[in-house]
Amino acid sequence: MVNLASASENLSPSPAAAEAHGLPVTTQYFLVATTMVGISLPALLLHHWLGSRAISLVYLLTVVVLALFVGRGATLLAVTLSALLWDFFFLPPIPNLRIASGEDLFTFATYFVVAGVVGELTARIRAQEQTERRRERRATALYQLTRGMVGAANRDELVRAVVEQTAGAFEAEIAVLLTDARGSLSFHAHPAGTYEVPGPEQPAAEAAFESGQPAGRFTDQFPQAAALYVPLVSAEVRHGVLAVHLGQPREPSPGQQNLLQAFVHQIALALDRQRLREEFDRAKSLAESERLGRTLLNSVSHEIRTPLAAIQSATANLTDGPDRPLSASQQAMVGEILEATARLNRLVGHVLDISRLESGHLQLRREPCDVRDLVQVAVRETRQELAQHSLRVSVPASLGLVSLDFVLTQQALGNLLANAARHTPAGTAVEVTARREKGFLLLSVADRGPGLPSAVLPRVFDKFYRGPQAPTGGTGLGLSLAKGFIEAQGGQVQAQNRTGGGAEFTLRLPWLAGDTSSAHFPISP
Amino acid sequence: MTESPTKECVLLIEDEVQIRRLLRVSLERVGYEVLEAANGAAGLDEAARRQPQAILLDLGLPDMDGLIVLKRLREWSQTPILVVSVRDRDDEKISALDNGANDYITKPFSTGELLARLRVARRSAQPAAARTTYRSGPLEVDLTTRLVKVKGRLARLTATEYSLLVLFVRHAGKVLTHQQILREVWGPGDVGQIGYLRVYMAYLREKLEADPGNPELFLTEPGIGYRLVAGD
Known part of the structure; x- marks a missing residue:
């Protein structure tokens, strides 16, 4: 009694208590037999003073006391044995099992019934009490486990709590094998474990993991293994295997098995929760870094462009103000300021675009686009740069709609045009062509300039790369941005020299049909 | 006040x-x-x-x-x-x-x-009723008589082309986003159908621009929408 009471007060249930249905069965029977024989000796001495009726009460008392400690079977033995001993030694004729008088026979029968009923009732109360106690121990053990796991801040702490609680509840050595990054079982047990899984037992662990059923000792799969391997499986994921190396040689009782099942269930749920929390944290920090990147881009663009706007606006006010007209040289200075401002602004734009591209903050907006419109916008946006060149645009009207990011593609083409304008002499021709060829949209810009030296050709799309004869004024980013914008859409860029002189840059984009409806609408009416 | x-x-x-x-x-x-x-x-x-x-x-x-x-x-x-x-x-x-x-x-x-x-x-910002005519370059539109002329010659538009044109004329000089145009002309159900818009813009330019390959009236605002240049 003391031992059990202390077990339930002690928050961590001892494994001995977990197994305490009381004493082992043989011990119970032995105890009953010796007690009954033992109580009979003093009873024989007292027989002359007490009489046989009082002795029967002594036996009854002994049965009740024994029933508090032993199981049903042993109680029945106590009842039968006490009745026989009483009959043999105390009911005349003595010593004999026969009963002489009808009155004694009646007393004997009554004793047997009373002792039987009292013994049975006591045993029942005791059994109930034991069930309650088992239930309480089970609840306490589970509570301990859950409390340990909830307090864990990460997976390592979680596993540590699992090992500690499981080892305590089952008086066993524990190992926890978890899955690796690829989702297969890792045989490097978690370092918090107290049991070292021997090499030859790995197949048992593997079998438990693969089949989702317990394997190893006391099971049908690999029963020769030293430890029991229980899979940690939730509705969603296989987390790994719990290895339980029990200290006891006996098969776990149904109660233990039940408790182990509950443990494994809770552990798998906790691992699920942990995994979700880790995923959530990862997603949150990713979103946070995206937000930071965006804020940074916005503030850089704000901090640089605001003073640029002030310079540009102030300079413009100088020229078209009502003040005295500027002298020719002042006018020229104002022109220089405006040109430098425009160049700086272009550079800011290009640097922001590059950082958007490289940080992965560029969002593609694929939608059905009219290629003719796209080319025309790119040409319009580079009107100023191309003012000194003769431009030829050739886009077949029958091209139809193609799905791509209008803005990025148009900017890429515009950068090629600006590049051509900057690197070829005034008055030469620049040709823009769009065509569809074998599942690709080809947009090309060809010039009649000096062409690309063979040393430049492989590096022409590199960031900040400038050819040896490159005129000033460019940012060194235009072509690499064009490359980035096109590759982001699954396309390619090419540069080559033309036969007959000049360079040709080509954007090659996979032709994705713009729209199901586009088939019904030829682009020219 | x-x-x-x-x-x-x-x-x-x-x-x-x-x-x-x-x-x-x-x-x-x-x-x-x-x-x-x-x-x-x-x-x-x-x-x-x-x-x-x-x-x-x-x-x-x-x-x-x-x-x-x-x-x-x-x-x-x-x-x-x-x-x-x-x-x-x-x-x-x-x-x-x-x-x-x-x-x-x-x-x-x-x-x-x-x-x-x-x-x-x-x-x-002036009341819409005041703006019933539009004129810019070769294009003349009279919303009361529903007459559309290019270089003095009558242009024939389909019903959809005309309602698209009316929307632009009412908001001449202002950028209209793709969504605004789709909602006004095709209704809220077709807001995702940007392909229709691209095709009809090509039709409108073909019929109303002096050089459809180099439009000067119906301007594309890349990534945003379209704008009809403000009238004379």
Whole structure:
């Protein structure tokens, strides 16, 4: 009694208590037999003073006391044995099992019934009490486990709590094998474990993991293994295997098995929760870094462009103000300021675009686009740069709609045009062509300039790369941005020299049909 | 209740004092009276108190997002609002336009362009009934008689092309986002069908532009929408 009471007060249930249905069965029977024989000796001495009726009460008392400690079977033995001993030694004729008088026979029968009923009732109360106690121990053990796991801040702490609680509840050595990054079982047990899984037992662990059923000792799969391997499986994921190396040689009782099942269930749920929390944290920090990147881009663009706007606006006010007209040289200075401002602004734009591209903050907006419109916008946006060149645009009207990011593609083409304008002499021709060829949209810009030296050709799309004869004024980013914008859409860029002189840059984009409806609408009416 | 200003009055809602000073010079030079507000709250307050004829709004304000200022203004005011911002992302332009901004101009901008956009916005604030005719370059449109002429010759438009044209004429000079056009012409169900819009814009240009390959009336605003240039 003391031992059990202390077990339930002690928050961590001892494994001995977990197994305490009381004493082992043989011990119970032995105890009953010796007690009954033992109580009979003093009873024989007292027989002359007490009489046989009082002795029967002594036996009854002994049965009740024994029933508090032993199981049903042993109680029945106590009842039968006490009745026989009483009959043999105390009911005349003595010593004999026969009963002489009808009155004694009646007393004997009554004793047997009373002792039987009292013994049975006591045993029942005791059994109930034991069930309650088992239930309480089970609840306490589970509570301990859950409390340990909830307090864990990460997976390592979680596993540590699992090992500690499981080892305590089952008086066993524990190992926890978890899955690796690829989702297969890792045989490097978690370092918090107290049991070292021997090499030859790995197949048992593997079998438990693969089949989702317990394997190893006391099971049908690999029963020769030293430890029991229980899979940690939730509705969603296989987390790994719990290895339980029990200290006891006996098969776990149904109660233990039940408790182990509950443990494994809770552990798998906790691992699920942990995994979700880790995923959530990862997603949150990713979103946070995206937000930071965006804020940074916005503030850089704000901090640089605001003073640029002030310079540009102030300079413009100088020229078209009502003040005295500027002298020719002042006018020229104002022109220089405006040109430098425009160049700086272009550079800011290009640097922001590059950082958007490289940080992965560029969002593609694929939608059905009219290629003719796209080319025309790119040409319009580079009107100023191309003012000194003769431009030829050739886009077949029958091209139809193609799905791509209008803005990025148009900017890429515009950068090629600006590049051509900057690197070829005034008055030469620049040709823009769009065509569809074998599942690709080809947009090309060809010039009649000096062409690309063979040393430049492989590096022409590199960031900040400038050819040896490159005129000033460019940012060194235009072509690499064009490359980035096109590759982001699954396309390619090419540069080559033309036969007959000049360079040709080509954007090659996979032709994705713009729209199901586009088939019904030829682009020219 | 409010003193009625003799000159047309423009409110600047902008936190950068330097930009405010420069815009004031440019605007006063062409005859506007200029009011200033350094943050969103002051801007809303000033707009309600002084009833300006136009508002220039910066999106990056210290106390609240410029888009929220825009939404609050649009709850009660139809005053033309020009968004002036350093933010050049298309989605920000689109959300400004969809939330009722009349136009969007990115810093740094030329003063001439700003003033031109402001004029267009001011004109579009006049009652719609007043604008039943449109004329620019070779194109003449009369909404009362439903006649469309190019270089004096009658152009034949389908019903969809005509309703698209009417929308542009009503908002001549103003950028219309893809979504706005799709909602107005095709209805809310077809808002995702940008392909229709691309095709019909090509048809309209083919029929109404002098050189469809190099349009001068129906301009594409990349990533945002289209604009019909302001009429003569």
